[in-house]
Structures are given as C-alpha cells and as structure tokens.
Amino acid sequence: MLLMVYLGLLGPSSVEPVFGPAGKLPPWFWNAHPSDLSIWVLVAMVLLLGTAAVAAGLAATRRGWSPRPHALLGLGTVGTVALVCVPPMGTTDPLNYAAYGRIAALGLDPYRVTPFGLAQTGDPIGQLSIAEPWLHNPSVYGPLATMTEWLASVIGGTSMLTTVWMLSLLNGASFIATGALLLRLAGPDPRRRVRSQLLWTLNPVLLWNLVVGPHIDGLGALGVVVAFWALRRSGLTAGLALAAATAVKLTLGIFALPFAWRLRHDWRRLAVAASASGLLLAVAYGLVPRAVRNAAAVSDQPVVGSPWPLLQRNLLRPVFGSAAGHLVPLVEVMAVAGIAALLLVALPPVDESDIVQMTARPALALAAGYLLGTGYVRPWYDAIAWLLVAMLPRSWFDPVLLAHTTCMTLPFDPGLPYPLHPDWLNGVVVQTGYRAMPYLQGLLLLAVLVIGLSRLRHKLAENTTAGAGLA
CATH class of the missing domain: 1.25.10 (Leucine-rich Repeat Variant)
Structure with a gap:
C-alpha cells in the first residue's frame, strides 16, 4: 500500500489523470512529472507484489497462521484512508463520474448528455473530463450511482478535485464497511474471519481496482x-x-x-x-x-485483455464466416450458463446449515460464469467474485480468481488511454494487452473447464458407486 500511496503523491502522470491544482485538503500530491517508464515499472510492481502477497497470505493460513481478524480490518482501514488521501489512479472513470454528477447538478440528463457535451458548454468540470473511452457516452450506471455523483458534484461545485475526493471518500467508506460486514458474516470461526479480511480488506489487487481506482x-x-x-x-x-x-x-x-x-x-x-x-x-x-x-x-464493446476477441477470430469466424459477429451474444449466453452450471457441481460443498454460504456458492457460480463467459469484463468487475469467495471456505477457485483479476489488470498498466513514451514501451503495453493476456485468459478458461469436468466426472463416479452399493 505504501507503494500505491507513493505513486499517487507523484502527481499527474500516465497513471494519474489531471484533476486540477492541489489544495490544502486531500487529495494531496506533488508535480514530480515522473517518466512513463518509471510509472509502468512501479504499477507492475504493485500488481505483481500484490498478487504474491494474496497468494502468500492464503498459503500461510493453510499452514496455521492465525492473526487477529480485527487487526487485519484495522490495517485495511488505515491503508484505505491513506489511499483516499491521494488522487485516483489507473483509470479515467472518476472524471466521467464527476462529469455525470455535474450534468445532473446543472439540471440536465446524464443519460442523454455526454462528458463531451458538457465540455462543449465551457463548464470547468467538463473541460477536465475530456478522456476516453467514455467521452462520447452518456451514463451507463444506475440511478443510485447517479445520485451519489450528483451529491458529490453539489459539494464539489466547479472543483474537479473536490468532486472526485467526495466520490473517493464514499467509495473508501463502502469498501471498509463491506470488510466489516464480511467479518460479521464469517461468524466465530477464526480461519473464516481471517480469510474474509485477507481476500477483501487487505487484498492489494482489489485495493488497486476499487480504492486506488474508485470504481x-x-x-x-x-x-x-x-x-x-x-x-x-x-x-x-x-x-x-x-x-x-x-x-x-x-x-x-x-x-x-x-x-x-x-x-x-x-x-x-x-x-x-x-x-x-x-x-x-x-x-x-x-x-x-x-x-x-x-x-x-x-x-458489446471490445475490452483489452479479454480472450473473447481471440476466440471470435480463431474459432467463430473460421467456422461461421460473416455470421460470426451475430452469433457472439448467443455464444456468450451459452458460455455463461455452461460455466455457471459446471461450477455449481465443481465448487466444494459448504455448510448446509449456513444460509449465507448456501446462497454464496451458487452466486459465485453465476458471477464466475459471467466473468469468464462474457467479452465485456473489466478487472474491477471481479470485486463481486472476491466478495463471494471471502464468504466461502478455501477452494481451488481462489487461485483462479486471483489469476483472472491480475491478468485483467495488467493490460491497464499504467491505466490512462494515451500512448506511452518511448515507443518501445508503448509497444510492450499493446502486445501485453492484446496478445499475451488474451492467451493467458484463454488458458485460464480452459483450466476451469478441465477442473470442472474432472470434478463432475468424479462426482458421477461416486454416485454410480453409491447406487451400485445400495442395489
């Protein structure tokens, strides 16, 4: 988390948008003008070290490590507060949230007016919200999200920095409240309580996608x-x-x-x-x-890092030709349903007396089916799956989710949709996002199918044996 805070303090860069001049109140930052290469390396370190930290924490709990759960929640709270005190990074979405809130505060319709339309009026928030990829899109979020954006805009006025900080405060509070409720849901079992905090409150990969990038x-x-x-x-x-x-x-x-x-x-x-x-x-x-x-x-917009454009290009088009594009939605629905059904069988059983676990298990199957079976997925969408695995016992799906989130996040290193310098670095980022990660995600999907089918076959064999014994 210290490395994330340091990145934020460096000020506007290829990972941190321009939110306006710093003030006396947070978020605080310098104008260090770091190079694209240094930022890219630092973000990669954050993600890779964060992934290793989650894996190490899970391994340590299997070997008997048992820290105090409330201490973990406290550490996560301190870390979240520190991250909220620096500007958002890794995404331009907060600029769009601020634009939609400003549009609503001005009495206009954020579901019709785009950030570009706001910028055209000369509005100061609109001028700073000119950022792809949502520049020409009206809001796609629900009415409650729009209400929070409106409230942040009412408080922030014409200050983009204050408006974004209000959104970050709300998001940080939501993150910690979620961790606290997960601790309550874990009950008295020390291992479940520790697990709930390691997979949510102190999960660096999740902190990067939900707190540093306040989605x-x-x-x-x-x-x-x-x-x-x-x-x-x-x-x-x-x-x-x-x-x-x-x-x-x-x-x-x-x-x-x-x-x-x-x-x-x-x-x-x-x-x-x-x-x-x-x-x-x-x-x-x-x-x-x-x-x-x-x-x-x-x-149906393409997403960097997703394996589905790769599958469409190498599988659907050769088989179905020009009709492949029209078949993609149907294939995605079938994939989501198939993966969810397979995971309903393949995920380990849970305590049948615990209504939370009994509900979270099929919910995780649905969430995983969506994340693995659709083309339009962003790394922060994985948050809901992390929420569910934090409620459930240890399973083979833990490393799958960790690999999925990391492989979806790495193509967004550093995060802003602008060419990097030098040119070779930009080439590395493009190749990582559009070639390496889609293949890795494809292999991950294949691994899930193999594991799921193997466990399905094992269960069918057990049922056959049990049936033969009864006969």
Missing part, C-alpha cells in the same frame, strides 16, 4: 453484502439491499436468482423480498429508463 463497483458490492447480512434477519431488508445494488449497476440484479432459490421454502419472506425489490427497481429505473438502454449499448 462504482465498490458501492454495488456494499449493497450485495448487506443483502447477505440481512438473509438471516429480514426478507424486506435483503430485497431492498439487493435492489439498491442493482440500482448502482444493472448487472448485479443477477444475484436475485440465488437469493430467490435459497428463500424458495419460505414463501412469505420471498414474497416480501421480491415485492420490495421489484417496487424499488420499478420506481428507480422507471424514472431513468434510458439507463437500461445505455448499459446494453456498450456491452
């Missing part, structure tokens, strides 16, 4: 974990929390399926949860119906 996914994750916390207490609260998460990002609505399945024997709680969440979402998205259309419009 709206952190707020969505908080809504999901509140829904899990409420499962043991109130169907109404669980439904409202899941609806709130869906009002942040529409795709989080997929978790209604495992929640409904777990509550299927308690029709009263299920009816209350479904009614409350359905009503809230109907009102929220009924007020901004274009949010759904905008989100769907960007879902």
Whole structure:
C-alpha cells in the first residue's frame, strides 16, 4: 500500500489523470512529472507484489497462521484512508463520474448528455473530463450511482478535485464497511474471519481496482453484502439491499436468482423480498429508463485483455464466416450458463446449515460464469467474485480468481488511454494487452473447464458407486 500511496503523491502522470491544482485538503500530491517508464515499472510492481502477497497470505493460513481478524480490518482501514488521501489512479472513470454528477447538478440528463457535451458548454468540470473511452457516452450506471455523483458534484461545485475526493471518500467508506460486514458474516470461526479480511480488506489487487481506482463497483458490492447480512434477519431488508445494488449497476440484479432459490421454502419472506425489490427497481429505473438502454449499448464493446476477441477470430469466424459477429451474444449466453452450471457441481460443498454460504456458492457460480463467459469484463468487475469467495471456505477457485483479476489488470498498466513514451514501451503495453493476456485468459478458461469436468466426472463416479452399493 505504501507503494500505491507513493505513486499517487507523484502527481499527474500516465497513471494519474489531471484533476486540477492541489489544495490544502486531500487529495494531496506533488508535480514530480515522473517518466512513463518509471510509472509502468512501479504499477507492475504493485500488481505483481500484490498478487504474491494474496497468494502468500492464503498459503500461510493453510499452514496455521492465525492473526487477529480485527487487526487485519484495522490495517485495511488505515491503508484505505491513506489511499483516499491521494488522487485516483489507473483509470479515467472518476472524471466521467464527476462529469455525470455535474450534468445532473446543472439540471440536465446524464443519460442523454455526454462528458463531451458538457465540455462543449465551457463548464470547468467538463473541460477536465475530456478522456476516453467514455467521452462520447452518456451514463451507463444506475440511478443510485447517479445520485451519489450528483451529491458529490453539489459539494464539489466547479472543483474537479473536490468532486472526485467526495466520490473517493464514499467509495473508501463502502469498501471498509463491506470488510466489516464480511467479518460479521464469517461468524466465530477464526480461519473464516481471517480469510474474509485477507481476500477483501487487505487484498492489494482489489485495493488497486476499487480504492486506488474508485470504481462504482465498490458501492454495488456494499449493497450485495448487506443483502447477505440481512438473509438471516429480514426478507424486506435483503430485497431492498439487493435492489439498491442493482440500482448502482444493472448487472448485479443477477444475484436475485440465488437469493430467490435459497428463500424458495419460505414463501412469505420471498414474497416480501421480491415485492420490495421489484417496487424499488420499478420506481428507480422507471424514472431513468434510458439507463437500461445505455448499459446494453456498450456491452458489446471490445475490452483489452479479454480472450473473447481471440476466440471470435480463431474459432467463430473460421467456422461461421460473416455470421460470426451475430452469433457472439448467443455464444456468450451459452458460455455463461455452461460455466455457471459446471461450477455449481465443481465448487466444494459448504455448510448446509449456513444460509449465507448456501446462497454464496451458487452466486459465485453465476458471477464466475459471467466473468469468464462474457467479452465485456473489466478487472474491477471481479470485486463481486472476491466478495463471494471471502464468504466461502478455501477452494481451488481462489487461485483462479486471483489469476483472472491480475491478468485483467495488467493490460491497464499504467491505466490512462494515451500512448506511452518511448515507443518501445508503448509497444510492450499493446502486445501485453492484446496478445499475451488474451492467451493467458484463454488458458485460464480452459483450466476451469478441465477442473470442472474432472470434478463432475468424479462426482458421477461416486454416485454410480453409491447406487451400485445400495442395489
């Protein structure tokens, strides 16, 4: 975390956008003007050392290491506060969040007006928000996300730095609150409690994608974990929390399926949860119906590091020719369903008396199916999968998720969509993102399929043997 803070203090660079001049309040930074090469090396060190730290932590717990869980939460809180005190890095999304909030604060519609449209008016926030890839896109986020952006803009006014800091504070608070709730959900088991903090609060790869790069996914994750916390207490609260998460990002609505399945024997709680969440979402998205259309419009954009363009080029096009492009959505749906079904069988069993684990297991299968089976995935989308594995016992999927997040994040080193200097460095970054990482992700997907099929075959053999014994 110290290396991340140091990167932020260096000021605007190829990893840190320009948010305006520094003030007396955070975020603080110098104007050191570091070279692209030094930034690229430092970010790579952050990601690789962070990946190694997570792997080492998991290995140490298997060997009996048992630190105090509350101490881990405290360390994560201190680290998060320190990271919030430097500017966001690795992404230009905070610029877009600020632009959408400013558009709403001016009484305009962020689901129609783009950051470029705001910049054309001469607005100071708009002038600083001119950054790809969302420059010409209206908001694709849910109404609750837009509300937080509006509030940050009302407080920040014409200061991009203050507006972004307000968003970072909210995101950091959401991250720590999620870690605290995970600790509560882990119960009295010391190993589960330590695991919840190592995989969330003190996970450097996750900190980079959710706190250093304050993506709206952190707020969505908080809504999901509140829904899990409420499962043991109130169907109404669980439904409202899941609806709130869906009002942040529409795709989080997929978790209604495992929640409904777990509550299927308690029709009263299920009816209350479904009614409350359905009503809230109907009102929220009924007020901004274009949010759904905008989100769907960007879902087929190419993503650096994804293996799906590679599969389309090397498999679908040779087989189906010009029709391959039209088949991609169907193939993705089939892939998501197939991977999720396979993981439902292949993931280790959990404590059947624990409603949280019994819900988190199929939820992880769905989340993993989405992350591995669709082409439009960003590294910070993995946050929801990390949330779920932090609730579950140790499994073979832990290193798979760690590899997926790292391989999706490395193509975003340093993170801003601008050519790097010298030219050979830019070439390395392009080759890493569009050649090396897609192949690695393809191999990872293949490994998941092999492991899943192997475990499926093993279970079928066990069932056959058990059936023969009964006969």
